[in-house]
Amino acid sequence: MSLISIRTSLSAERRDAVYNEVIEISTPQASYYTRVAIATVIATYGPPQNSAAVNIGAMLIAPLMGPIFGIALCLCSRDRRLLRAASASEILSVVIAVAIGTIVGLVPFRLGFGPEVLARTEPTLYELIIGVAR
16 A cells, blocks of 8 residues: 555545646656746746746746656655656756756857846845755
């Protein structure tokens, strides 16, 4: 008996449906990686435009929570196959995001730095407290 069946009051059909939905969103697919790439490009251009809304939009597009849900589910259900698939998907997503961010950052298209970026170049005691609290 898995931990999921012990700790939930879901019916067997609903539990299986939830399990299959999490497997679906945490398994690598082309559309998933396309959304990671698009979100990375959007997030890369958000700070130079001094737009927090653009960065929030990038977070809404990014599908990175799917594999995280898969990792959490496999830790509860001890599903090693799901752990491998979700972990591989998350790691590849990070590699793609860093690579695209680096490539976009190397493009010689400079708009200058807005206040959003410059505010992060001189940290204050508040930022230190927030960083330590994380």
